[in-house]
Amino acid sequence: MIHYDQHAQVPWSAVNGDFLDAARRLAGDSSFDIVVAAGQAARFGFALAEAGLAKGVVFFQPSLDSIPDDVDVTIPEDDLARMSDDMDNLYQPFVDTAFDEEDPERQREMFVALMRDAARRDAARGIDPPEFEAGLAMYSDHAGEFFADMRAIKAAVGDGRPEPDPPWLESPWIDRLGELAIPVTAVVLPRNRSYGEAIARRARDAEIVEAEGIAGLAPPADRAKGAEAALRMLDRIA
Numbered sequence: 318m319i320h321y322d323q324h325a326q327v328p329w330s331a332v333n334g335d336f337l338d339a340a341r342r343l344a345g346d347s348s349f350d351i352v353v354a355a356g357q358a359a360r361f362g363f364a365l366a367e368a369g370l371a372k373g374v375v376f377f378q379p380s381l382d383s384i385p386d387d388v389d390v391t392i393p394e395d396d397l398a399r400m401s402d403d404m405d406n407l408y409q410p411f412v413d414t415a416f417d418e419e420d421p422e423r424q425r426e427m428f429v430a431l432m433r434d435a436a437r438r439d440a441a442r443g444i445d446p447p448e449f450e451a452g453l454a455m456y457s458d459h460a461g462e463f464f465a466d467m468r469a470i471k472a473a474v475g476d477g478r479p480e481p482d483p484p485w486l487e488s489p490w491i492d493r494l495g496e497l498a499i500p501v502t503a504v505v506l507p508r509n510r511s512y513g514e515a516i517a518r519r520a521r522d523a524e525i526v527e528a529e530g531i532a533g534l535a536p537p538a539d540r541a542k543g544a545e546a547a548l549r550m551l552d553r554i555a
Contacts, residue, residue, distance in 0.1 A: 319343055321361075329357065330466070332484055333364040340365055348372065351550050356380050363490035366497050372554040375502040375547055378530055381512060383489035389511040407434055416471065421461060428460040429453060448537075494519040500553045502546050504528050524549070 321327060325339045340349075352371040354362025359379035365371045384390055392400075408431075415427040432453055473480050494501070500522040503513040506529065513525035526546045528539035 319349070327358065327361070329462070330483070333361065336361050337364055337368055337370075340370060344370055350554060351375060351547060353377065353547065354379070360485055360490050363494070363497075366499055367490075367493070371499065373500045373502075373550045374497075375504065375543075375550055376516070377504045377543060378506060378509070379503060379512065379516070381489065381491045381515070382486055383491065385491065385515055387511070387518065388515045403435070407431070412467075416464070416467065424464055425457055425460040428463065429457050432456060448540075491516065491519060495521065497521065500524070500550060502526060502550055504543055504546055506530060522553070 321340070321343070324343060328335045348370045349365065349372070351373045352362045352365045353375045355377040357380040359376050360382060362371070362374045362376060366374050381388070411427065411431045415424055415431075418424045418427060436449060470480060494516060498521060501516065501520040502524045503516040504526045505513040507527045510525065510527060513527075517523035517525055524546070526542055528542040529536060530539060
C-alpha cells in the first residue's frame with residue numbers, strides 16, 4: 318500500500334503532470350491495482366486511471382470539479398442557517414485574528430483550535446476520540462499550506478483581482494468518466510447520493526456506497542463500509 322503524501326507533497330495547485338510523474342516513479346514499471354482518492358483528490362485518482370496507471374478507482378466523498386445538471390445541490394434551510402451561524406461566530410473571528418498572526422506555530426495552534434470548535438458544533442459528529450485526534454494531527458500538518466492559499470485569495474480580493482479558475486476546471490474529470498474502461502466506486506454521504514448517481518450514470522462499471530463522514534473522517538461502522546468497498550473492488554478487477 319502506498320500513501321502518496323508520505324513520498325511527495327500533493328500538488329493541489331498544479332495541473333496533473335507533476336503528480337503523474339511522481340506516481341509513475343512510485344509504480345515503477347507497473348500500475349496500481351486500486352487507487353483511492355478522497356475529496357478534491359478525485360481529479361488525481363481520475364488522472365491515474367486515465368493514464369493507465371490504475372485498474373480500479375474508489376472515490377471517497379469526491380469533489381466533482383463541476384456540478385452537472387443531474388446533480389441535486391439543494392441545501393436544506395437548517396443547514397444554511399447553521400452555515401451562516403458558523404461563518405459569523407466561528408470562521409470570521411478566526412480569519413480576523415489568525416491571518417494577522419506572524420508566528421507559524423501560533424497560527425497552527427489557532428488552526429487546531431478552530432477545528433476542535435468546528436467538531437464540537439457539527440451535528441454530524443460521532444467520530445471516536447482517537448480517530449478525531451489522528452485526523453486533527455494530519456490536518457494540522459498542512460496548516461501552512463492552508464494559510465498560504467488563503468493569503469493568496471485574500472490578496473487577490475483586496476487588489477480587486479478575480480481568482481482565475483484552475484486549468485483542470487476547463488475539462489472536469491466527471492465529464493470524461495465514461496472514457497474509463499475500469500470499475501469505479503463512489504463512497505458518498507447519504508445526503509449527497511446524487512453525486513454518486515451522477516458518477517454511476519457516466520461510468521461503465523460503477524458502485525455507489527453510502528457512508529457518513531465529516532472532514533474526511535468517519536465513525537467505525539462507516540469506515541468498515543469503505544474498507545469493504547475497497548475489498549470488493551479487488552474482486553472486481555481480479
